[in-house]
Amino acid sequence: MTLAGARPGLxxxxxxxxxxxxxxxxxxxxxxxxxxxxxxxxxxLRRLCRDAALADDLAQEALLQAWQTLPSLRSPAAFGAWxxxxxxxxxxxxxxxxxxxxxxxxxxxxxxPPLVSSAPGDPSPRLDLDAALAQLAPLxxxxxxxxxxxxxxxxxxxxxxxxxxxxxxxxxxxxxxQLRARLQAYAPSPGGPLPAEAGTPVTGACA
Amino acid sequence: xxxxxxxQAPAHPPASEESTAALDSxxxxxxxxxxxxxTAASQAAFCARLERDVRRLRRRxxxxxxxxxxxxxxxxxxxxxxxxxxxxxxxxxAAWAGSAGLLHIGGWLVGPAGWSVSxxxxxxxxxRLRTGRG
Numbered sequence: 001m002t003l004a005g006a007r008p009g010l011x012x013x014x015x016x017x018x019x020x021x022x023x024x025x026x027x028x029x030x031x032x033x034x035x036x037x038x039x040x041x042x043x044x045l046r047r048l049c050r051d052a053a054l055a056d057d058l059a060q061e062a063l064l065q066a067w068q069t070l071p072s073l074r075s076p077a078a079f080g081a082w083x084x085x086x087x088x089x090x091x092x093x094x095x096x097x098x099x100x101x102x103x104x105x106x107x108x109x110x111x112x113p114p115l116v117s118s119a120p121g122d123p124s125p126r127l128d129l130d131a132a133l134a135q136l137a138p139l140x141x142x143x144x145x146x147x148x149x150x151x152x153x154x155x156x157x158x159x160x161x162x163x164x165x166x167x168x169x170x171x172x173x174x175x176x177x178q179l180r181a182r183l184q185a186y187a188p189s190p191g192g193p194l195p196a197e198a199g200t201p202v203t204g205a206c207a
Numbered sequence: 208x209x210x211x212x213x214x215q216a217p218a219h220p221p222a223s224e225e226s227t228a229a230l231d232s233x234x235x236x237x238x239x240x241x242x243x244x245x246t247a248a249s250q251a252a253f254c255a256r257l258e259r260d261v262r263r264l265r266r267r268x269x270x271x272x273x274x275x276x277x278x279x280x281x282x283x284x285x286x287x288x289x290x291x292x293x294x295x296x297x298x299x300x301a302a303w304a305g306s307a308g309l310l311h312i313g314g315w316l317v318g319p320a321g322w323s324v325s326x327x328x329x330x331x332x333x334x335r336l337r338t339g340r341g
Contacts, residue, residue, distance in 0.1 A: 031254070038253055039245050047238075056253060064260055129241040148231075148238045175232055183237065 019050045019076035030070070033079070034063060041087050046093050047145045050130050058094060062087040084150065088142065091162065095138050132182050136175050139163070144179065145170035213220055274332040287322045294319055 002034075010018060010032040018036075021029035038059065045055035065086050075084055133141050142161060146152045154172065158165040287294065298318040315321050 031258075034254060034257060036248070038250060042245060042265075043242060046243075059253070060257055060260060063257055064264060067261055069263070129237060148235045151235070153319070176234060179234060180231070183234075 009170055015079060016076040019070075019073070019079045020040070023070050023073060023076070025071075030067060032115040037083055038063070038081070044145070044149065045087055045091060047130070047133065047140075047149055048088075048142055049094070049105055052176065058090045059087065062090045081156075081160075088146070089161050091142065099138075129183075135182065136178060140171045143168050144175035147172050148176075166169065272334055276330045279333075280330045283326050284323050287319050287326075291319050294322070 010021075010087070011030060013032075016034075016038065018029045018032050018129065019077050022033055028104075042055055042059045045058050046052055049055050049058065062083070066083055073079065085094070133145070134142060137186075139161075143157055143163070145155045146160065148153075154165060158168045163170070220223070229262070294317065
């Protein structure tokens with residue numbers, strides 16, 4: 001298998017062509033798909049599980065599954081959505097194996113952990129989106145991330161996660177409400193735009 | 208989904224009027240601005256690890272295929288040996304029908320030895336087909 005080295009010409013090929021080659025057992029083509037898709041896949045999983053190492057493990061698992069089941073993919077054009085569904089299913093299976101506890105306020109405190117942090121050597125406060133997401137229940141967070149980061153519609157999320165459409169809508173409504181309420185507290189002025197739009201640096205570091 | 212600069216996937220346009228991204232563009236903008244690009248070293252390490260895992264998986268699949276093929280051949284050979292008297296009668300009948308040439312070969316083919324050779328060859332062919340991806 002030649003995941004590490006690209007074959008000349010594959011890098012410029014349309015994805016449907018590369019997928020078709022990979023389906024026929026071309027390892028270099030599969031390697032090219034991994035190169036193209038690993039960044040968004042890992043980014044999505046990091047946002048979902050808030051742990052970079054675990055996210056990479058799950059991404060590996062999803063890609064291995066993709067390698068095994070790629071010949072069963074009917075439409076090469078649907079590869080992106082298919083791979084994303086594999087990743088989300090891997091995450092949901094992980095949740096079933098090891099149910100995650102939502103980040104709760106520390107004992108003796110009434111408020112949730114602060115959502116701003118400063119990077120070493122950088123005195124400016126940064127809004128930690130992952131810390132805000134950590135306060136959502138895992139399934140709720142999954143729906144919110146798929147909606148806002150991946151731009152998926154409610155129907156697509158329901159199809160991807162296997163949740164009923166009403167549940168997806170309810171998760172997104174509740175999750176975005178909680179997220180907005182928590183993040184709004186850090187806006188420069190009451191009722192003003194969220195810090196990201198106000199120019200405050202935002203970090204995406206996993207909690 | 209097409210890829211943007213640096214291998215990052217751009218946010219999808221709203222797929223329907225119900226798209227949440229359209230309902231709350233501020234949170235969507237916050238998600239986009241919180242994207243952290245992965246370093247080239249991290250991507251290379253990820254690929255190398257995946258390559259190792261694929262090799263390991265491929266070896267395991269080959270071993271499983273070999274064990275399955277061997278078990279199938281042994282099982283069917285055992286069945287043939289159990290029903291050898293009946294096959295021997297069939298072979299004798301074939302030999303009786305003709306004294307030489309193709310009928311002799313036919314008699315050998317329907318005998319236990321012929322069946323075993325056919326099964327081994329068939330098993331090998333199946334194994335090749337099953338591990339065609341490996």
